[in-house]
Structure formats: structure tokens, C-alpha cells
Amino acid sequence: TIEDALDGALARREFHLEFQPKIGSNGGDVVGAEVLLRWVHPTMGFIPPDMFIQTAEETGYIESISAWVLDATCQQMRTWMDNGVTDIPLAINLSSQQLQSPELIATVTNTLRRHNIPPENLEIEITESMLIDDFEQAYQRLKQLRDIGIKIALDDFGTGYSSLSYLHKLEVDVLKIDRSFVGSLDTPQSKTIVQSIMTLAKTLHLSMVGEGVETVEQAQFLRANGCDEMQGWLFAKSLRAEDFEQWIADSEAMSTAARLAVA
Numbered sequence: 001t002i003e004d005a006l007d008g009a010l011a012r013r014e015f016h017l018e019f020q021p022k023i024g025s026n027g028g029d030v031v032g033a034e035v036l037l038r039w040v041h042p043t044m045g046f047i048p049p050d051m052f053i054q055t056a057e058e059t060g061y062i063e064s065i066s067a068w069v070l071d072a073t074c075q076q077m078r079t080w081m082d083n084g085v086t087d088i089p090l091a092i093n094l095s096s097q098q099l100q101s102p103e104l105i106a107t108v109t110n111t112l113r114r115h116n117i118p119p120e121n122l123e124i125e126i127t128e129s130m131l132i133d134d135f136e137q138a139y140q141r142l143k144q145l146r147d148i149g150i151k152i153a154l155d156d157f158g159t160g161y162s163s164l165s166y167l168h169k170l171e172v173d174v175l176k177i178d179r180s181f182v183g184s185l186d187t188p189q190s191k192t193i194v195q196s197i198m199t200l201a202k203t204l205h206l207s208m209v210g211e212g213v214e215t216v217e218q219a220q221f222l223r224a225n226g227c228d229e230m231q232g233w234l235f236a237k238s239l240r241a242e243d244f245e246q247w248i249a250d251s252e253a254m255s256t257a258a259r260l261a262v263a
């Protein structure tokens with residue numbers, strides 16, 4: 001069903017992007033946003049990425065969908081810069097197939113150039129599982145992206161293989177600590193794990209993002225332990241472009257408790 005529905009979905013404009021703000025732990029500035037792909041099918045309604053990304057990879061539709069995500073992201077950045085809305089960097093999620101695609105570097109370079117976006121404004125999120133199949137290949141691709149000036153974030157950190165040798169060799173810029181740890185911060189065990197990951201990140205001079213922050217207590221714990229940035233429903237859900245603009249413009253958009261936690 002998904003496979004049939006994907007056929008022509010892009011041309012029928014069934015996809016849109018949403019943006020989830022990343023908040024600086026000290027001061028509460030909006031320091032970036034993650035771009036999340038959304039698919040609203042005319043009869044089936046909202047279909048989350050977890051339900052179609054794999055099928056899109058298996059059927060080859062991922063190629064055009066990913067190119068669209070990258071293009072629409074850069075176009076949105078250009079619009080926001082031109083209109084003085086914001087010049088924060090945007091982070092896109094990459095699928096494992098894209099990382100293996102020989103065209104990745106050219107596509108990224110051309111898209112950035114077409115929209116006149118500095119490479120520093122684009123961040124790419126990858127997961128550890130994407131490195132398993134062909135590490136050497138992935139390593140070379142990521143190195144090329146970094147050489148261009150694009151930042152690389154390791155997403156869902158702690159859930160995959162969390163191999164220290166990968167971390168050592170890869171030279172990523174950002175570690176995103178998985179929301180399963182943040183969500184269970186009420187246990188001493190989780191606290192210790194999160195603290196250990198943050199120590200690791202600090203030692204390796206990586207920037208840390210806490211994902212899935214939902215409560216003031218979680219935000220306070222992350223901040224007290226040196227986590228640089230946070231993302232989660234405590235601050236904002238993912239928002240459509242026009243809602244994101246409103247959210248940015250409205251200094252009261254975050255709850256008082258959320259603002260105090262990062263003040």
C-alpha cells in the first residue's frame with residue numbers, strides 16, 4: 001500500500017517540511033532547527049517517516065524525495081534569510097542509502113550553490129547504524145561533506161552501537177543524545193549514562209544536543225551537566241514553516257517554566 005501511495009506522491013505535493021527548534025541551554029536562544037519530513041496522504045492522512053522511509057529506500061523513491069527535502073530546506077533558509085526571519089542552521093536527516101550514493105556530494109554542493117546557502121548553515125544528521133555496512137565508504141563521504149564545511153551530527157546516540165572507535169575516527173561535530181535516555185532521567189542509572197555520554201562528548205570536543213526534552217527537570221539536569229543544546233516538546237514540537245516564523249517572532253512562545261529552565 002505504501003509503495004503504491006509513494007508513486008507520484010512528490011508530484012502531487014503530498015510532502016511538506018516541519019521544523020523543530022533547538023534551544024541553547026544557556027540563555028534559551030534558538031540556535032538551530034531540525035527539518036522533519038511530513039507526508040499527508042489524501043485518504044490515509046498523516047504517514048510518519050518511520051512507516052515509509054524504508055519502503056522508499058527499497059523502491060528507489062528515496063532518491064527524489066531526499067533531493068526534494070534538501071532543495072526545499074535550502075530554499076526555506078534562503079527565504080528566511082532574505083526576509084530577516086532567521087539565519088539559524090537547519091539540520092536534515094539522511095538515510096543510509098543516501099550516504100552510499102555516489103551523487104550525494106554533487107547534489108549537496110549544487111543545491112547549496114543554487115540557493116546561495118553557506119555550507120556552514122547546513123547540518124546533516126546520521127545514525128550509527130548507517131555506518132555498519134560499509135564504514136570506509138561512509139567515512140569518506142562524511143569527510144567530503146565536512147571538508148565542504150557542512151556539520152555532521154550523530155543522531156540517536158547511545159541506542160546503536162556507540163562504538164568508540166567510530167567516534168574516534170569519524171570526526172563528527174555534534175552528538176545528539178537519544179530521547180530514550182532523556183525520557184528516563186528519573187532513574188539513577190539513566191542519569192549516570194547521560195553523564196558519561198556528556199563527559200565523552202566534552203573530552204572529544206563535540207557539541208551535545210539533548211533530544212526529546214519534555215520536562216523542566218530534564219532540561220535542568222542536562223544543562224547542569226554541560227549539555228549545550230536541547231530539543232523537545234518542552235520548548236516546541238515540529239512546526240510548519242509559517243508556524244515556525246510565528247514561534248520565532250513570539251518571545252512568549254515558550255512556556256515560562258521552559259524559559260526559566262534555560263535562562
Ligand code: G
Nearest residue numbers: 035036037048049050053069092093094095
Ligand atoms: O519526527 P518524526 O517522527 O518524523 O521522525 C521519525 C524518524 O524519521 C526520525 O528517525 C527521523 O530522523 C526520520 N526522518 C525525518 N525526516 C526525515 C527525512 O527527511 N529523511 C530521512 N531519511 N529521515 C527522516
Ligand code: G
Nearest residue numbers: 093155156211212213214231232233234238
Ligand atoms: O531520530 P530523530 O531524532 O531524527 O527523530 C526525531 C523524532 O523525535 C521525531 O519523530 C520527533 O517528532 C520526535 N520528537 C521530538 N521532540 C520530542 C519530544 O520531546 N518527545 C517525544 N516523545 N518525541 C519527540
Ligand code: MN
Nearest residue numbers: 034093125155
Ligand atoms: Mn534527527
